Amino acid sequence: MTLDRRELLQRALLAGLGASLPGEALAAGLAAAAQPQWALALGDVDGDISPRALTRLHGRLPANLEGTLYRNGPALFRRGGTAVNHWFDGDGLVRAFALRNGRAMLQARFVDTVKRQIEAAAGRIVQPGFGTPIRPGAVLGSADDTNAANTHVIAAGGRLLALWEAGSAHALDPATLATDGPVTFRPDLKGMPFLAHPKVEASGRIWNIGLSGKSAFVWRLSAAGALEAGQLIKLPRASYMHDFTMTQRHLIIVLQPWLHETADMPFSRGMRWRPEQGTRVLVIDKADLTRQRVYELPALFFFHLGDGWEDKDGTIHFDGAFDDSPLFASETASALVEGRYPRTERPLLRLVTLHPNGRAQMQSTEITAEFLRNPVGSPGPRPTFHVGGYRPERPFARSINRWDWQRGRGQSHDFGAQQIVEEFVPAGRWLIGTTINLAARATELHVLDSRHIDAGPVASFRADVALPHSFHGSWMPA
Amino acid sequence: MKSIALLTAALLAAAPAAATNLTVVFTVTDAPTGQIMLSLYDNEAGHDAGGKPVRAAAVPVKDGKAIAQFDGLAPGRYAIKSFHDIDGDGKMGMTPFGMPTEPFAFSNNAQPQGGPAPWSATSFIVDGDSATTSITIR
Numbered sequence: 001m002t003l004d005r006r007e008l009l010q011r012a013l014l015a016g017l018g019a020s021l022p023g024e025a026l027a028a029g030l031a032a033a034a035q036p037q038w039a040l041a042l043g044d045v046d047g048d049i050s051p052r053a054l055t056r057l058h059g060r061l062p063a064n065l066e067g068t069l070y071r072n073g074p075a076l077f078r079r080g081g082t083a084v085n086h087w088f089d090g091d092g093l094v095r096a097f098a099l100r101n102g103r104a105m106l107q108a109r110f111v112d113t114v115k116r117q118i119e120a121a122a123g124r125i126v127q128p129g130f131g132t133p134i135r136p137g138a139v140l141g142s143a144d145d146t147n148a149a150n151t152h153v154i155a156a157g158g159r160l161l162a163l164w165e166a167g168s169a170h171a172l173d174p175a176t177l178a179t180d181g182p183v184t185f186r187p188d189l190k191g192m193p194f195l196a197h198p199k200v201e202a203s204g205r206i207w208n209i210g211l212s213g214k215s216a217f218v219w220r221l222s223a224a225g226a227l228e229a230g231q232l233i234k235l236p237r238a239s240y241m242h243d244f245t246m247t248q249r250h251l252i253i254v255l256q257p258w259l260h261e262t263a264d265m266p267f268s269r270g271m272r273w274r275p276e277q278g279t280r281v282l283v284i285d286k287a288d289l290t291r292q293r294v295y296e297l298p299a300l301f302f303f304h305l306g307d308g309w310e311d312k313d314g315t316i317h318f319d320g321a322f323d324d325s326p327l328f329a330s331e332t333a334s335a336l337v338e339g340r341y342p343r344t345e346r347p348l349l350r351l352v353t354l355h356p357n358g359r360a361q362m363q364s365t366e367i368t369a370e371f372l373r374n375p376v377g378s379p380g381p382r383p384t385f386h387v388g389g390y391r392p393e394r395p396f397a398r399s400i401n402r403w404d405w406q407r408g409r410g411q412s413h414d415f416g417a418q419q420i421v422e423e424f425v426p427a428g429r430w431l432i433g434t435t436i437n438l439a440a441r442a443t444e445l446h447v448l449d450s451r452h453i454d455a456g457p458v459a460s461f462r463a464d465v466a467l468p469h470s471f472h473g474s475w476m477p478a
Numbered sequence: 479m480k481s482i483a484l485l486t487a488a489l490l491a492a493a494p495a496a497a498t499n500l501t502v503v504f505t506v507t508d509a510p511t512g513q514i515m516l517s518l519y520d521n522e523a524g525h526d527a528g529g530k531p532v533r534a535a536a537v538p539v540k541d542g543k544a545i546a547q548f549d550g551l552a553p554g555r556y557a558i559k560s561f562h563d564i565d566g567d568g569k570m571g572m573t574p575f576g577m578p579t580e581p582f583a584f585s586n587n588a589q590p591q592g593g594p595a596p597w598s599a600t601s602f603i604v605d606g607d608s609a610t611t612s613i614t615i616r
Contacts, residue, residue: 134591141590143577188571190579212575232574 035339037438038394041420041469042336045075045093048177049108049465054097054445059459061102061447062430066478068174069097069425069432069445072153072162073470076110077337080123085266086131087333091116092150094162094177095467097434097445100478104445104461109177111149111162111170118145128265131334143167143191144182151196152472156206156225163196165242166211166267174476185219185227192217196472197243199307202377207246207286209253213238213260216253218289231289236280240271240326245305245318246286248379252308252318253282257299258326273326275299281352281360283316295360297352301326306372306384316354319384319405321347321369336395344392349384351405367410370397371423371472375450381406385431385450387421389414396420396469400433402453411453419444420469426450427475430458436466443467497550499608502558504537504544507616508581509564513537514544514615516560522597525557532556536563557600558585562615583615 074090077083084090095108110116115127118139127146128134139145147167154161161169161183168182168191184190193210200206204223209216214237220229239255246252257274264270279300285291300322308318328345335342349369353361368390374382389399389412398421403410415421415435424433424446431448443466446457504514517531524530535546539562561570561582571579585602588595602611 138591139589140593141582187565188573188579190571190573191577192573192575210575215575217574230574 036341036394038341038396038420039339040438040441040466041396041436042074042077042087042090042339043466043468044078045108045110045465045467048110049093049095049106049467051105051107052464054104054106054461054463056104057444057460057462059447059457061099061104061459065427065430065432065447066100067427068099068476068478069427069434069473070153070155070160070174070476071095071097071422071434071470071473072111072150073422073468073472074148074150075108075468076116079119079125082125082135083337084125084129084132085334085337086129086268087336088150089129089132089148090150090468091119092148092162092164093467093470094153094160094172095470095473096174096177097432106443106445106463106465107177108467109172109179111172112179113147113149113170114139114145115148129267131266131268131330134265143193147182150471152474154198154474155476156221156223159225161225163194163198165196166193167191169194185221186230189217189227189230194219195241195243197304199244199246200376201248202379207251209241209244209251211235211241218251218284233284233289235282236294237277240329242303243305245308245320247308247310247316247318249286249310250308250316251284251286251289252305252316253284254300254302254305254320255280255282256301256326258301258329268330271326271330273301273330275325281354283354293358295354295358297360297362300324300350301329302347303329304370304372307374307378307382309378309380309382314356317351317381317405319349319351319372319403321372321386322350322364323347332395341395345390345395347390349386349388349403365403365410367401367403368397369401369403373423373425375426383450385424385426385453387423388412389421397422400424400431400448400453402450413448413453413456422470423472424448425473425475427477432475434467434470436469437462441466496553496607498553498604498606500548500551500556500604501608501610502546502548502585503610503612504539504546504560504583505612505614506539506542506544506562507614508562510539510542512539512562512564512566514539514546514560515563515568515570516546516558518548519557519559519597520552520554522601525559525597525600526594531559536568551604553605554603555601556585556604557597557602558611558613559594559600560584560613560615581615583613585611585613587612587614 075093076091126137152163160172171180198208206221208219238260262270279297281295305320369386387397420436518533519525588599
């Protein structure tokens with residue numbers, strides 16, 4: 001670990017003062033300062049949400065759409081005059097929207113993490129995170145002591161896995177959402193990082209990676225969620241990575257130039273933006289992880305990629321939501337917790353093409369995009385569904401979109417200025433997702449026809465609570 | 479007279495202080511198998527900078543307890559690092575990323591802070607005829 005003198009001084013000061021001033025000042029100021037309307041997206045949920053019916057606003061649920069939309073996202077940011085210092089550091093709340101007999105039900109439960117137990121007992125935010133400093137009373141024995149389990153939820157092997165990116169998956173009961181605990185796939189893999197974006201083949205086989213500096217651990221799980229294989233590989237650089245992608249034959253690891261240079265707390269303070277080093281794309285043969293190729297792209301910052309596909313001649317394509325810098329991760333997402341929006345985010349939908357001759361190419365739309373999703377198990381060209389409509393006046397998306405790279409055409413439905421649009425997930429022919437209605441101060445559930453996004457929802461429901469902005473989720477057919 | 483006084487002082491200084499015994503009682507709640515492996519340190523530099531312990535021991539876990547005994551210690555400050563070798567292979571289990579997979583604990587039940595707890599939190603006084611300290615591994 002290298003620390004410069006300024007960092008050492010800051011650490012000493014923080015330890016000595018027993019405080020992180022931004023967080024304390026923020027919590028104290030919250031009650032007093034008028035919060036913008038969108039601050040509902042980072043509001044606190046006091047406790048679990050007991051099962052309740054949603055009110056139907058309009059339309060009718062498609063007859064063949066029965067199942068549960070599970071979603072996960074941070075929902076507790078403040079405790080006893082303290083607050084986390086980053087959107088990504090709130091406690092994970094797993095929500096279940098069950099569709100049955102034309103009706104919609106909601107229940108939600110916090111993942112019972114060690115972090116949540118420690119902080120509930122302390123009555124304060126003490127554990128460090130992505131952007132939250134360590135505070136007195138913190139316990140740091142393993143990676144999972146800071147695991148917020150707040151990013152994604154998937155189903156595998158009859159259980160739910162609530163995912164984070166720097167520690168274990170947490171197993172939950174799909175019916176009650178009760179936490180079973182962190183998953184140890186093999187005794188020597190206890191607490192190993194498991195990214196929040198596993199990729200699933202048409203066969204159901206699950207691939208994932210976990211990261212530590214210039215090392216990646218490649219996870220391969222069966223469709224039933226059991227460990228098939230795990231292998232350590234070396235990476236050419238220690239990039240921050242929230243997501244990766246794959247084709248039928250290859251894993252694709254995009255190494256952006258936001259580099260982990262110092263072992264620091266919070267995590268994001270150890271990152272440096274090195275645009276002059278460009279972006280590298282590592283393509284790995286799934287059948288032999290030592291067979292690798294590296295492609296070069298200009299400097300880019302991303303959180304999310306779409307699923308990749310491969311042409312007959314070996315040309316690889318994948319899309320993603322690419323921004324020009326990591327400022328959203330390093331600054332904006334911290335300001336959001338304080339009700340500030342200092343900078344417009346403008347992630348754009350772009351397509352990367354990797355040619356067999358080693359040349360990499362990027363094609364950009366001018367469409368703002370985040371939370372990309374593709375139809376499950378489609379190995380070839382496929383539509384990308386994403387949120388969009390980002391505007392300077394407030395954070396978060398306001399539209400749901402469909403884009404077809406083959407036709408160069410898209411569709412969009414704008415929910416309007418009063419709605420914050422969260423990720424929408426393909427469910428067969430349908431798309432299902434949630435919004436936060438700022439005027440009604442309530443979470444809503446919408447179903448769209450994935451082929452006619454521009455027609456708007458075919459059915460919409462409203463909950464009697466406003467849950468904060470969630471990140472990712474999965475549709476489980478009944 | 480002066481030389482005798484000096485000689486007496488020198489003899490007193492050189493005389494070994496009465497040795498003492500330390501008993502370490504582990505309460506082990508995580509798993510019923512294996513052994514507790516522990517290292518005893520008598521100085522901050524050795525403890526915090528990965529130096530050599532003055533003593534080490536491995537004691538079996540039985541009925542949720544493990545007891546280690548160190549005899550003939552010079553009175554002073556000591557600290558203990560320990561881990562539960564659940565599988566009994568004689569070493570701390572590690573992930574491919576080098577993170578421990580077997581539970582560990584420090585004297586005074588001091589909490590880790592992103593690394594081993596420091597001497598300032600783990601050290602304790604050993605004096606008198608005998609001393610006892612307790613550590614919980616969960």
